[in-house]
Amino acid sequence: MLSAAAALLLSPGPCAAQDLGEAELRAATAQLNEGSPEERARAADLLGRRGYDHREVVVPLLRTRIREDRDWRVRASSGRALGRLAARDAVPDLVRALRDPVVDVRVVAAAAIWRLPDPAAVPALLELLRDQEAAARQWAALALGVIRDRRATQPLVTLLRDPEKDVRLDAIRSLGRLRDPAAVQALEAFARDGDRDMDERLEAINALSALEGPEKVDALVRLLRFDDTQIRARAVQSLGRVGDALVIPALRERRAVERTSSVRSAIDAAIQEIRERQSGGGQGGGVPLNLPPLPE
DSSP, X not given: OOOHHHHHHTSOOGGGSOOOOXXXXXXXXXXXXXXXXXXXXXXXXXXXXXXXXXXHHHHHHHHHHHHHOSOHHHHHHHHHHHXXXXXXXXXXXXXXXXXXXXXXXXXXXXXXXXXXXXXXXXXXXXXXXXXXXXXXXXXXXXXHHHHTOGGGHHHHHHGGGOSOHHHHHHHHHHHHHHTOGGGHHHHHHHHHOTTSOHHHHHHHHHHHHHSSSTHHHHHHHHXXXXXXXHHHHHHHHHHHHHOOGGGHHHHHHHHHHOOOHHHXXXXXXXXXXXXXXXXXXXXXXXXXXXXXXXXX
8 A cells, every 4th residue: 555655764764874974965965956866866865864963954955855856756755854854844845745746745745744743734634635545545644643633533534434445444543543532433333334344343443442531431332232253352352451340340241141252251351450450450541552663
């Protein structure tokens, strides 16, 4: 799903290579300004990989390239480099690049903002959720998840109907990161949807359990009665992580009629986890936000 341009952004960052010396820096900046499109793109990539100690010089040059270069390869390489260099002052240029006519540039810009989350990017990222290219929609969803601005809740809910599975999965995960209780109904309905793949439905339960507010617990308790064993088991596990003593009666009631031994065992473990947490022996009721691995 991810474009080649965005995949390169996720490769090891500037710490993986020796920083540029002064002579190399002069050569690379000259090439960035005066070379052919291929040379400018290579120079931008080199500066992103090895120019961290020279950010004050490098970043303004890359910002100019992503704004003004006529060749999309140079704009994409410049956006990728700005992300690697953690150039937060370049966020306005990356936001502008989210509307670039070439999808590779849009994707790289969204991936860079994923590394540099900023609420100022939210309106343009919301537009990108409607992009014709799946990779652009996916990276917009990822970036909105790390920004955690709840203006994205309903647009991400809409993305649960996306034709591409990878896009749906990252929309689900980002809803979990937003933790907005307004997503409870949509995530519960998705978990119940037998037309979806099971891994998506289980991911929806993970996201559901990460939301704020008591409504998520009510939804998880309702899922204890669902007819699919895997859904029940994941709901039980989630209640063990986020439930309190008030859900123990519902868990016991389910255990009394549960025919699947693995689910019964999960219920016993969930009750024990809740009791330990209530007595102060647990680690709290938080749920991992299931973030993708950050670029090095």
